[in-house]
Each structure stands twice: as structure tokens, then as C-alpha cells.
Amino acid sequence: MxxxxxxxxxxxxxxxxxxxxxxxxxxxxxxxxxxxxxxxxxxxxxxxxxxxxxxxxxxxxxxxxxxxxxxxxxxxxxxxxxxxxxxxxxLTPAIPKIEFDSNSVMVVFDRFISDVENNKIIGHKKSLKKDNEDIIWKSASIPDEETFAKKFYDYLQEAGIQNPFTENKKLFSDPDKNFKRRPRYVIGVRLIDIETNIYEIHKKYVVFGQNAVGITKMKLEWQVFDRSTGKVALKKLTEPIYKYRQGMYYFIATIMPTFELGISQLFHDPEFINMVSKSDDVSGLLINKDDSTKKSIVLDEITNPAFEDLSKMIQYANSSCVTIISGDGGHGSGVIINDKGYVLTAYHVVDGAQKIEVKFSNGMKLQAKLIAYDFPNDIAIIDITGEGYQALPINTTDGNNIGINVLTIGTPYELELGQSVAKGILSGKRKRDNNIFLQTDVAVSPGNSGGPLLNEKGEIIGIIQEKIAHKDVEGIGFAIPMDRAIEVLNIEIKQK
Missing domain, CATH: 2.60.40 (Immunoglobulin-like)
Incomplete structure (x- = not known):
């Protein structure tokens, strides 16, 4: 037993x-x-x-x-x-995990463009009965641009590459981190070609109702635009091949997986990784030059007349404060700093503009060109055609005088609101990434970007950059102080 x-x-x-x-x-x-x-x-x-x-x-x-x-x-x-x-x-496409520091350049996705002609035959569906059906490219049926962008940002996040979604989203958790860095690299992708074929398989090989196998191939041209130089810094061709098993239906479901594989191939490219892993230390670049050597910009010292009251000062300064209209229909503000027509503004106001117009308080418009800028500090100088302009003086010390009265003259929201005046006080200074910014309660709006922050003598103490708004706060504006602006733009003021 x-x-x-x-x-x-x-x-x-x-x-x-x-x-x-x-x-x-x-x-x-x-x-x-x-x-x-x-x-x-x-x-x-x-x-x-x-x-x-x-x-x-x-x-x-x-x-x-x-x-x-x-x-x-x-x-x-x-x-x-x-x-x-x-x-x-x-399985998901392999994405390299790279340790970037907080000062690595920031990257944004711009757009997905298809060069494939609408109604082009891009492949065939082949049944066991030997019947072939053309697969036709229909531009209207592909995922929208937002879908491509979201997927690209998902992979940026996974790789650890700096992008707008890695910024601190809690406005008031840390005052020194309320400033958002501006992206340096803008990435776009062009679909050069696509090919797909689907083959029906015998029922004994069918799993999960997937009665067909297929292959989708893409040719994707990636372009990386460097906003600090105004040039395309990198072009790369990726050719992802996606093998799939599915029902015997249209191939549309394979577009995104193939695109994702193309992202993975780009992210494994050594040139691309080297580019996006660098520190964002570009500054003081001058355009229309063969090199990035900083050139001195010499300004003659100027002084304003004595004003009887604030109203007289505003009337005088009004002629030196301008509206800047970029070629894409956007606008900002600026201020003339010498009689030759040099205008200080925020770089993002003119970034990438093929055409720049300056509108004066009397309605006159003149062409201008970008001659110098500092990308990290979002500051630029444009040059108006002609000479003999009324300019305002630069004051590099009043930015330290917390509590003084300040104002700005600019164009908030609409062009029709040009030369609007907003008053307030210089309420503080904030430090971020070793840069000091002036804080003010002056009511500023997006169109005020690039406009001057003036003291009561009509002297420029800063250039308006951005505003923070919150349901519990009226609004806080920030400006780059003039001592910083003249340093990064290499401006020299020649004494009389």
C-alpha cells in the first residue's frame, strides 16, 4: 500500500x-x-x-x-x-533614454506635411482568390496634425528631451520658475513617399481574426530649424518599415505605427542626439553675417528734455514707441533707441518673419530688417529704413529702484489699440538661470511684448517680455533690464 x-x-x-x-x-x-x-x-x-x-x-x-x-x-x-x-x-519603438540637464536646448514640433498626391495608388490588397484591389491615398482620411504632434511629444518626453511640456506648470509654486524658456529647435517632417501592400492569408494561419498580413513603408524627411540662427540646422531621411497582421481592411491603421518607428530612427541618429543634448548657450548672434562673432553696436548718448508733467513726457515718448508688424500677421511693440532708426523689441515678435513693418504713432509705416538678437534673452534690434528719428535714452540703473513709478506705451491685442499707455510700479526683481528680470504690475498684454518699460523721465529701463495671469492675480509683467540687454547685444553707449 x-x-x-x-x-x-x-x-x-x-x-x-x-x-x-x-x-x-x-x-x-x-x-x-x-x-x-x-x-x-x-x-x-x-x-x-x-x-x-x-x-x-x-x-x-x-x-x-x-x-x-x-x-x-x-x-x-x-x-x-x-x-x-x-x-x-x-511592442513599442525603441527610444534612447538620455540624461539631459535642465539647460539643454528646448525642442518643439511644428508640422507634418504630405507630398504624396491625393488619389495616388500606393499599393494593393491581394486576396486568396488572386483579386487585387488598389489602395488609394486619401489625404483627408489620414490623422490630423495634432495627432502627429502629440505622438512626437510623447516620444520627446520619453527620451528626456526638453520641450514645452517639461516646463513647470504650477504658476505660483516657485516665482523664479514662472518664466518659460523659448524653444530653440523647431522640427518638421515631410512625408516624401508611402507604399503599402496587404495579403490575405489562409484561414489555418488566422489568429485573433487577423486574416491578412502587410507591410507599410514610408520615406520621411525631418528638418530641424534653429531659431537662433534662422537656418535649417539638420536634415535627415528615415525609412521606417512596419510589418503588421490585421483584418483585410484599409491600411489607415498602420500610418501612426509606421510614423512612430520613423521617430525612433530619428532619435537614434547621432547628429540629432548631439544637437538636442547641447546646453542652450547661444547668445549675441548677429544675422546676415558669415559667422556668429558679436559686433559692437555703438549708440550716441542722448537725453530727454525736461518735462513739466507726466502727460508731457508721454506725448513726447509716444513718437519713439512703435508697433512692429511681422509678415505672418502678428504684432508687438518696440522703442527707437537712436536717430538712425534702431528699434529695441522682443525677439519672438520678429522671429522667422520674412517681412517686418514698423508703424508709427502718426500711422506711417516703414520697412525694417533684423540686424541683431539674443535668443535666450528674447531681445532684438531691428533697423528702420532712413534716419532722423526721435529716440529715447537708455537708463541702466533705475531697474534697481524698486517702488518707482513706471509705464509702457504699446499695442495690446489689436493694431487699433496702438500707443496705449499703462502705468504701474516697479514691484520687484526675479532671478532665473542667472538672469535678472524686472517685475511690474503694469497691465501688459501679448501685443505689448517688445515695448519699453519707462521711468517718469521717459528713459528706457527695460523691455517688456511676458505676463503671468491667474484668477487670483490681476497680472504680473516682466521685462529684461537694460543693463542685461546692452550686455547681451553688445551695445556701447558713446558719451557726449
Whole structure:
């Protein structure tokens, strides 16, 4: 009796150890290689047979591998039930994990453009009956630009590359971090070509109702525009190939996975990684030069007349405060700083503009060109055609006098509101990334960007940059102080 009982125990033990288990795998993308404890088993879709004696330290490590994708890992840490299991696995494109510091350049995605002609035949659906059906490219049916942008930002975040969504979103958690850095690199992508073919498969190979296999190929041209130089800094061609298994239907579902693989290829490019991992230390660049050597900008010292009251000062300063209209229809403000027509403004007001117009208080408009700028500090100088302009003097010391009365003259919101005056006080100074900014309660709006922050003598103590608004706060404006502006633009003021 004891021997019989012992024999039953041995048989039961052997059945558990040597029992066959069956896992059926399907993968996206198709044809993932399946490994168990490092031993290749098969290529998905397939049925994996194994038994518990293959376990190492009471564990079986399962890995699915496809070139260009993250390895998908799973572990069995206890003996499974003897019930066949069906698993549909989805792998994600491999994205490098790179440690960037907080001063690394910031990147934004601009747009996805398709060069593929509408109604072009880009492939075929081939059935088992040998019937072929053309696959037609329909521009209207592809995902919208926002979908492409969201996916690109997801991968930027995963790679650790600085982008607007890595900025601090809590406005009042830390006053020194309320300033948002401006992106240096703008990335766009052009779909040069696309090809896709879908093949119906025999029913005995169908898994999860996926009765077709296919391949989608893209040619994507990536362009990286450097806003600090105004030039395309990098062009790269990626050619992602996405293998899939799905129902015998239109290929539209394969566009985003193929695009994602193209992002992965770009992010693995050494030139691209080297570019976006640099510190954002570009400053004092002059355009229309063959090099980035900073040139001195010499201004003659000027003084304002004595004013009877504030109203007289505003009337006088009004002639020196201008509206700047960029070619894309946007506008900002600026202030004339010498009789030759040099105008100080915020760089983002004229960034990328093919045409710049300056509108005066009397309605006159003149052409201008960008001659110097400092990208990190968002400050620029444009040059108006002609000479003999009334300018306002620069004051580099009053930025230290917290509590003084200040005002700005600019164009908030609409062009029709040009030469609007807003008053307040200089309420503080804030430090960020070793830069000091003037804080004011002057009511500023987006169109005021680039306008002067003036003291009661009509002297320029800062250039308006941005505003913070909150339901519990009327509004806080910030300006770059003039001592910083003349330093980064390499301005010299020649004494009389």
C-alpha cells in the first residue's frame, strides 16, 4: 500500500514537472521572435510549447524581440495552469533614454506635411482568390496634425528631451520658475513617399481574426530649424518599415505605427542626439553675417528734455514707441533707441518673419530688417529704413529702484489699440538661470511684448517680455533690464 501511494506521488510529481503548456502568441508588429530563458522558441504568430522543468530558479523569462523595438518581457514565477493561453503582444519603438540637464536646448514640433498626391495608388490588397484591389491615398482620411504632434511629444518626453511640456506648470509654486524658456529647435517632417501592400492569408494561419498580413513603408524627411540662427540646422531621411497582421481592411491603421518607428530612427541618429543634448548657450548672434562673432553696436548718448508733467513726457515718448508688424500677421511693440532708426523689441515678435513693418504713432509705416538678437534673452534690434528719428535714452540703473513709478506705451491685442499707455510700479526683481528680470504690475498684454518699460523721465529701463495671469492675480509683467540687454547685444553707449 505504501509503495502504491509513493508511486502515485512520483507519477503526480512527474506529470507536473514534465507537463506540456501551450501559449499562442501574436505580435504587433508582426513576426516577433519569442525567447524563453534566452532560448529561441518561434516567430509570432506561433504556439509555444514548454514545461516547467525549463524554469531557472523557479522562473521562466519570456521575451519578444523585434529590431527597432523595445524588448517586451514577461515572467512566469509559478507553474501555470494547464489551460492553453492566447496572448496578443504589442511592442513599442525603441527610444534612447538620455540624461539631459535642465539647460539643454528646448525642442518643439511644428508640422507634418504630405507630398504624396491625393488619389495616388500606393499599393494593393491581394486576396486568396488572386483579386487585387488598389489602395488609394486619401489625404483627408489620414490623422490630423495634432495627432502627429502629440505622438512626437510623447516620444520627446520619453527620451528626456526638453520641450514645452517639461516646463513647470504650477504658476505660483516657485516665482523664479514662472518664466518659460523659448524653444530653440523647431522640427518638421515631410512625408516624401508611402507604399503599402496587404495579403490575405489562409484561414489555418488566422489568429485573433487577423486574416491578412502587410507591410507599410514610408520615406520621411525631418528638418530641424534653429531659431537662433534662422537656418535649417539638420536634415535627415528615415525609412521606417512596419510589418503588421490585421483584418483585410484599409491600411489607415498602420500610418501612426509606421510614423512612430520613423521617430525612433530619428532619435537614434547621432547628429540629432548631439544637437538636442547641447546646453542652450547661444547668445549675441548677429544675422546676415558669415559667422556668429558679436559686433559692437555703438549708440550716441542722448537725453530727454525736461518735462513739466507726466502727460508731457508721454506725448513726447509716444513718437519713439512703435508697433512692429511681422509678415505672418502678428504684432508687438518696440522703442527707437537712436536717430538712425534702431528699434529695441522682443525677439519672438520678429522671429522667422520674412517681412517686418514698423508703424508709427502718426500711422506711417516703414520697412525694417533684423540686424541683431539674443535668443535666450528674447531681445532684438531691428533697423528702420532712413534716419532722423526721435529716440529715447537708455537708463541702466533705475531697474534697481524698486517702488518707482513706471509705464509702457504699446499695442495690446489689436493694431487699433496702438500707443496705449499703462502705468504701474516697479514691484520687484526675479532671478532665473542667472538672469535678472524686472517685475511690474503694469497691465501688459501679448501685443505689448517688445515695448519699453519707462521711468517718469521717459528713459528706457527695460523691455517688456511676458505676463503671468491667474484668477487670483490681476497680472504680473516682466521685462529684461537694460543693463542685461546692452550686455547681451553688445551695445556701447558713446558719451557726449
Amino acid at each position: 505504501k509503495n502504491t501511494f509513493l508511486l502515485l506521488i512520483i507519477i503526480f510529481f512527474c506529470q507536473n514537472v514534465y507537463s506540456q503548456y501551450y501559449y499562442t502568441y501574436s505580435s504587433t508588429p508582426d513576426s516577433a521572435n519569442i525567447y524563453m530563458n534566452g532560448v529561441f522558441k518561434c516567430q509570432a504568430p506561433c504556439k509555444v510549447k514548454f514545461n516547467w522543468k525549463e524554469a531557472i530558479d523557479d522562473k521562466i523569462l519570456i521575451e519578444l524581440k523585434v529590431d527597432g523595438y523595445e524588448v517586451l518581457k514577461d515572467s512566469l514565477i509559478e507553474r501555470p495552469k494547464r489551460i492553453p493561453k492566447i496572448i496578443k503582444a504589442t
